[in-house]
Amino acid sequence: MTNKKTSDGKRNFLSIFYEELSRSSLTIIVLSVISGFVMGGILVILTAPEVYKAFGTSFVSGLSTSWNIVAKTYSSLFLGAIGNPARIAEALGSGDRALILKAFTPFLESLVVTTPYLFTGVAVAMGFRAGLFNIGAEGQVLVGAIAAGWAGWSFTGLSPWIHVPLAMLIGALAGGLWGFVPGFLKVKTGAHEVITTIMMNYVAYYLIYYLIAAPLRDPNEVTPKTPWVLESAHLFRFFPDPIRFHFGFFIALMVAILAWYILFKTTWGYELRTVGLNPNASRYAGMNITVVTIAAMALSGAIAGMAGASEILGVTWRQSQALATGYGFDSIALALLAQNHPLGVILTALLFGFLRSGSRVMQLSAGTPVYIINILQAFIILFIAAPAIIRTIFRLKQPAAKEAPLPISLSEKKS
Amino acid sequence: MKSSTKNQNWITKVLDPARLRQWLPGVLFILVGIFIKLVLNEAVEADALTTFTTNINKTSIQIPNFVFNTRFGLDLISGLCAGIGIYQILRGFKNKLTMIIAVMGILVVFGFLVWGASGTSLSFTGMLAVMVIRSVPITIGALAGILCERAGIINIAIEGMMIAGAFAGAVVGSIFNLWAGILAAIMIGALLALVHAVLSIKYKVDQIISGTMINIFSTGLTSYLYIKFLQDTENQWLNESGFFRPMPIPGLAKIPVIGPIFFDHNLYIYAMYILVAILTIALFKTKWGLRHRSVGEYPKAADTLGVNVFRTRYLACLLSGMVAGFAGSYFSLGSVGRFEQTMTAGRGFIALAAMIFGKWNPLGALQAGMLFGFAESLTTKLSLLNFPIPAEVLLMLPYIITIIVLAGVVGRSRGPAAAGSAYEKESL
Numbered sequence: 001m002t003n004k005k006t007s008d009g010k011r012n013f014l015s016i017f018y019e020e021l022s023r024s025s026l027t028i029i030v031l032s033v034i035s036g037f038v039m040g041g042i043l044v045i046l047t048a049p050e051v052y053k054a055f056g057t058s059f060v061s062g063l064s065t066s067w068n069i070v071a072k073t074y075s076s077l078f079l080g081a082i083g084n085p086a087r088i089a090e091a092l093g094s095g096d097r098a099l100i101l102k103a104f105t106p107f108l109e110s111l112v113v114t115t116p117y118l119f120t121g122v123a124v125a126m127g128f129r130a131g132l133f134n135i136g137a138e139g140q141v142l143v144g145a146i147a148a149g150w151a152g153w154s155f156t157g158l159s160p161w162i163h164v165p166l167a168m169l170i171g172a173l174a175g176g177l178w179g180f181v182p183g184f185l186k187v188k189t190g191a192h193e194v195i196t197t198i199m200m201n202y203v204a205y206y207l208i209y210y211l212i213a214a215p216l217r218d219p220n221e222v223t224p225k226t227p228w229v230l231e232s233a234h235l236f237r238f239f240p241d242p243i244r245f246h247f248g249f250f251i252a253l254m255v256a257i258l259a260w261y262i263l264f265k266t267t268w269g270y271e272l273r274t275v276g277l278n279p280n281a282s283r284y285a286g287m288n289i290t291v292v293t294i295a296a297m298a299l300s301g302a303i304a305g306m307a308g309a310s311e312i313l314g315v316t317w318r319q320s321q322a323l324a325t326g327y328g329f330d331s332i333a334l335a336l337l338a339q340n341h342p343l344g345v346i347l348t349a350l351l352f353g354f355l356r357s358g359s360r361v362m363q364l365s366a367g368t369p370v371y372i373i374n375i376l377q378a379f380i381i382l383f384i385a386a387p388a389i390i391r392t393i394f395r396l397k398q399p400a401a402k403e404a405p406l407p408i409s410l411s412e413k414k415s
Numbered sequence: 416m417k418s419s420t421k422n423q424n425w426i427t428k429v430l431d432p433a434r435l436r437q438w439l440p441g442v443l444f445i446l447v448g449i450f451i452k453l454v455l456n457e458a459v460e461a462d463a464l465t466t467f468t469t470n471i472n473k474t475s476i477q478i479p480n481f482v483f484n485t486r487f488g489l490d491l492i493s494g495l496c497a498g499i500g501i502y503q504i505l506r507g508f509k510n511k512l513t514m515i516i517a518v519m520g521i522l523v524v525f526g527f528l529v530w531g532a533s534g535t536s537l538s539f540t541g542m543l544a545v546m547v548i549r550s551v552p553i554t555i556g557a558l559a560g561i562l563c564e565r566a567g568i569i570n571i572a573i574e575g576m577m578i579a580g581a582f583a584g585a586v587v588g589s590i591f592n593l594w595a596g597i598l599a600a601i602m603i604g605a606l607l608a609l610v611h612a613v614l615s616i617k618y619k620v621d622q623i624i625s626g627t628m629i630n631i632f633s634t635g636l637t638s639y640l641y642i643k644f645l646q647d648t649e650n651q652w653l654n655e656s657g658f659f660r661p662m663p664i665p666g667l668a669k670i671p672v673i674g675p676i677f678f679d680h681n682l683y684i685y686a687m688y689i690l691v692a693i694l695t696i697a698l699f700k701t702k703w704g705l706r707h708r709s710v711g712e713y714p715k716a717a718d719t720l721g722v723n724v725f726r727t728r729y730l731a732c733l734l735s736g737m738v739a740g741f742a743g744s745y746f747s748l749g750s751v752g753r754f755e756q757t758m759t760a761g762r763g764f765i766a767l768a769a770m771i772f773g774k775w776n777p778l779g780a781l782q783a784g785m786l787f788g789f790a791e792s793l794t795t796k797l798s799l800l801n802f803p804i805p806a807e808v809l810l811m812l813p814y815i816i817t818i819i820v821l822a823g824v825v826g827r828s829r830g831p832a833a834a835g836s837a838y839e840k841e842s843l
Contacts, residue, residue, distance in 0.1 A: 043636075047643055133623060181818075191821035194571060194623060195771075198764045199821075202814040210807035332627060369642035374635025381628040386618040 029337060031390050032383035033351070039379045040372050041070040073368045080361025081110050081354035101239060106357070108245040112315060114353025116141065118252035119307030120331035121338065121345035121352075122259045123300045128340040129263060130296035131276035136182060136197025137304040138328025139204030140175040144305025146208050147174030149312040149319055150216065152229035163232040168251070168309045175305015176298045178204060183297025187290045193297065201328070212321050225320045235314035248310030253346065255303060260342040272296050304328065330356070333377035336384050352377075437507050440516065444500030447523055451493035455530045459485045465529050466536035471544065475674040485533040492526040517786070524793065531797060542796045543676045543789075550781075550788025551683050551749065552577065552759070555742035556766025557773060557780035558690055559735045564775060565698060566731030567711040567833040571626030572611055573739045574763025575633035576604045580743025582637040585754035586645075588656030588747065596656055596748050597741065604740020605733050607633060612732035616725060619837035630763075638756050645754065658752040659683065683749040687781070690738070694777040707731060711831035714838045724838050742766070761814075768817040775830055783820075787813050 045051050045066045055062030083106040091103035120137045127134035134140075148171030155163060182196040218227040236247040263269040274282040275292045283289055307327060312319060334352050338344030359370040383390050390396065465488060467481040499515060502508070508515045528537060556573050563570035580600035588596025607629050614625040645654045659681040667678040677684075698704040709717040710727045718724045746758050765787055772786070773779025790813040797809055 043639075047640065133627075135627070185818070185822045189822040191818070195764060195767055196818055196821055198761065199768070199814040199817045202761055203811050203818075206807045206811040206814075210805055213807060214805065329631065333631065336624070363642075367643075369639045371635045371639035371642065374631055375639060378628050378632030378635060381624065381631065382614070385620045385624045385628065386614055388618050 025339065025387075027396065028387045028390050029339070029384065031394055032337070032380050035383050035390065035393070036376045036379040037074070040376045041074070043375060044070055044073050044368055044372065073362060073366045073372070076366045077355065077358040077362040079358070080106060081358030083107050101243060105243055106361075108239070108243050110354045110357035111249055112244050112246070113357040114349050115246075115249045115252050115314070116307040116311055116325070116327045117331060117334060117349035117353050117356075118249075118256055118346065119310065120304050120327045121334040121349045122256050122342050123304035123307070124331045124335040125338060125340040125342060125345050126259060126263070126296060126303065127300040128335055129276050130272045130293060131279065132183070132186070132293065132297055132300070133194050134179065134197055134297065134300045134304075135194055135332065136178060136200045136301070136328070137307075137331055138325065139197070139201035140178045140301045140304035141308040141311075141325055141328050142204045142208050143178050143308070144171040144175035145308030145312045145319060146211060146216070146226075147171050147305070148309030149226055149229055152233035152313055153227045155233075156230065158232055160232045160234075163230070164235060164313065167229075167233045167313055168306060171309025171312075172302040172305045175308065176302035178305070179301015180294065180298040183294040186297070187293050208319070209321055212319060218318075223320070226318050229313060229317045233313055234317065235310060237314070244315050246310075246314035248314040251306070251310060255306065256342045256346050259303070263342060330377060333381045336381055438504055440512065441500045441504030444503060444519055445497050447519065448493040448496030448500060451489055451496065451523075451526045455526060456486055456489045456493070459489075459530060459533045461486060463533045465532045467532070467539035468536050469540050469672055471538060471541045471675050472679070475669055475679075476671050478671045480536070481539070485529060488529040489526060492522050492529070496522055524789075537796070540672050540675050542792050544679070545792035545795065546785060546789040547676060547684060548680060548750075548788070549791040550784040551687050552742045552745045552762045553766045553769050553787045554687050554781050554784030555690060555745070556739060556763055557769040557784060558694055558777055559739035559742060560767050560770040561694065561698075561775050561777060561780060562738060563731055563735035564770070564831055564834045565708050565711045566728050567714060567831055567836070567838070568612070568615055568728055568732055569622040569626065569835045570608075570611065570732070570735050570739075571623055571767065572607065572629035573742075573766055574759060574761065575626075575630035576607050576736055576739035577743030577746070577763045578637050578757070578759045579603045579607055579633040580740035581746040581758055582640065582754050583740070584744030585656045585747035586653055589653050593656060593659060593748055597744050600740040600744030600748075601737045602740070604736040604738070604743065606736070608732045608736020608739070611736070612729050615837060616728050616732075619839070622835055622837075634757065637754070641754065641756050654753045656748055656752055658748050658750060681749060683745045686741070691777045691781045698777070708831070711833055714833050718838075718840065724840075728838070739763070765813060765817055768820055771830070772820045787816070790816055
């Protein structure tokens with residue numbers, strides 16, 4: 001409060017720091033995540049019968065039960081995602097390789113879950129940058145997986161150096177096709193990509209359900225499943241068997257960095273971002289909106305397709321009919337949280353990967369359903385999309401320039 | 416750069432929308448006719464008979480079943496298809512093309528039915544009755560979309576409001592009674608709509624982001640509560656609401672074929688008819704409707720003339736949420752009598768497509784809803800016949816139809832001009 005009164009020369013370091021912090025969008029992001037967790041905690045308390053019972057006996061015991069339940073939920077989430085710090089320290093102390101690996105298993109498993117998030121997050125962010133809302137990442141992941149898997153088991157006698165890139169490429173192409181269709185339809189007919197991509201998700205779902213049920217089914221299996229991906233198409237795994245950490249993680253990192261380079265260091269990326277920000281201005285500037293939009297959507301689909309490819313080549317090695325992955329839908333919140341920046345996606349993908357990986361342990365040990373993660377995501381989207389809410393709650397300063405709720409607007413642009 | 420623009424020109428010439436719309440459908444129609452003649456007709460015996468069962472219950476007056484020679488029926492259909500196609504290429508149906516495509520669709524489906532039911536019988540009336548039932552959530556959902564978008568707010572959260580409505584309806588319906596369940600569904604829809612309204616009107620959040628957030632939230636929350644509470648066997652009483660029984664309308668239900676199809680259902684089907692009628696009159700025949708639509712088309716002008724843009728939009732959102740919540744309660748209280756995870760299965764999005772297909776018009780939405788309902792009933796019925804197309808491929812049908820519809824193959828439909836943009840009052 002006193003900052004305002006003091007003149008510019010006399011402000012101390014702390015107040016300047018506070019002011020800068022207050023205006024930075026990074027603060028909003030961090031506070032959004034924290035607020036999301038707080039809201040999730042409140043929900044956990046509200047839906048716990050034991051809390052109401054405890055409040056019945058006394059107010060203090062009610063409070064302590066609430067605290068215990070939230071602490072148990074989030075600590076088991078943490079333990080499931082990262083592992084037990086005590087055990088990690090003990091294993092490192094003992095120096096036994098097997099023990100160390102065992103202690104780090106949850107951490108490495110979280111990186112395995114992070115991998116598809118990296119791809120889909122970059123894919124959705126890429127779409128957002130071009131002013132396109134790609135809700136179809138889910139379907140693109142599925143077709144990418146089945147196409148890469150098909151390449152993985154039907155091409156025999158290839159060296160891994162050829163087979164793996166080939167299978168990844170075919171997965172990316174399939175995903176790209178799934179992204180191309182909505183992009184093409186948007187430009188040529190004006191069909192809004194939000195609905196067409198959702199419809200493409202369902203088409204992908206039933207198509208793959210059918211493919212696994214009949215043409216691509218492994219005849220030796222009782223339940224519908226595809227054949228195994230050949231060994232030559234497996235993505236390299238770094239550790240012995242129970243640990244599934246594979247080379248796909250690094251491919252995903254490279255894709256994220258490459259996407260950053262394309263978006264921010266090339267002319268084409270500049271065009272893509274301009275079209276996303278203001279299609280009319282870019283049309284006047286002589287940019288080919290048709291090509292940019294279609295290419296952006298296809299590229300977005302291709303990256304999402306690689307997520308499916310890396311899953312089937314690195315983790316599952318085959319596909320059953322249990323299809324819904326959820327990666328595509330989660331990556332909407334993920335990309336928004338990263339402010340649609342590919343390098344930011346690396347951080348948020350790690351966050352979401354660890355959350356998802358830890359949530360399984362949480363459901364088992366604390367009895368909190370994994371869907372708490374979806375609710376967290378919804379709140380995070382809410383706070384990111386409406387920073388005014390966060391500013392009001394935490395009494396932050398208004399930013400110097402009038403900020404748009406989001407760097408882009410997705411709703412139909414009228415010319 | 417040069418070659419790409421050249422390429423561009425070539426593509427635009429061939430795909431020039433005006434020309435494309437003239438000849439492409441015509442060629443397609445003729446091809447369909449040839450396909451029916453050559454493939455379907457050849458695949459059946461010359462003396463095979465097709466039977467369409469006409470009576471599904473004893474409520475209506477009983478009439479004899481409809482029996483005819485399969486080949487004769489298929490010849491008739493393929494001839495009609497080819498005739499329509501030739502007329503389209505030579506003269507063009509112009510703005511009636513939408514209707515003609517619908518007719519073509521019906522002919523093709525009819526052809527497949529005639530062929531599939533060759534040698535056996537198919538309950539034709541039953542299939543259409545299922546169509547009406549399945550169209551309910553889609554049509555009512557589309558009405559919710561119309562209410563919102565006519566006032567300039569895109570409501571992509573219908574799916575989320577529906578699943579919340581289904582959940583609230585099932586749980587409250589189990590604790591109290593079915594009517595309380597409906598009320599709860601309406602309230603929860605209104606609550607979510609209020610969030611959407613505050614975000615998109617007050618905080619000017621992009622309406623699609625706001626809607627997506629609500630979808631993620633309510634899918635997550637209902638799944639969370641379902642796993643936490645409703646899965647336990649001791650809590651089963653919380654998820655046993657039961658459902659509304661059919662109430663045949665006296666008199667009308669007695670008409671053969673028509674009666675069982677349209678007038679022998681439960682409350683939700685009649686509510687759909689009534690809502691379509693109310694909304695049509697309210698939007699297009701009242702002062703309220705004129706103001707409502709003006710806010711969606713040109714809010715600045717409406718504001719200048721003294722219409723309260725913000726209040727109109729809030730009200731539109733709330734009404735839309737209530738209608739969407741009611742549509743959601745159909746899934747639990749109107750059909751299966753309990754809640755299941757993700758039981759809406761994307762119907763909220765199909766409802767949006769129905770809204771667009773129906774050109775933001777309640778009657779159009781009803782027709783589009785019936786179309787999607789028919790696609791759904793087709794998939795359930797065809798799996799019973801000896802049909803060579805796998806069920807999974809048929810299940811794609813509603814979604815592919817939606818994409819085709821959205822792509823404007825059946826004529827471009829334009830939404831309210833101001834939909835999607837937040838209104839900002841100019842400050843002096």
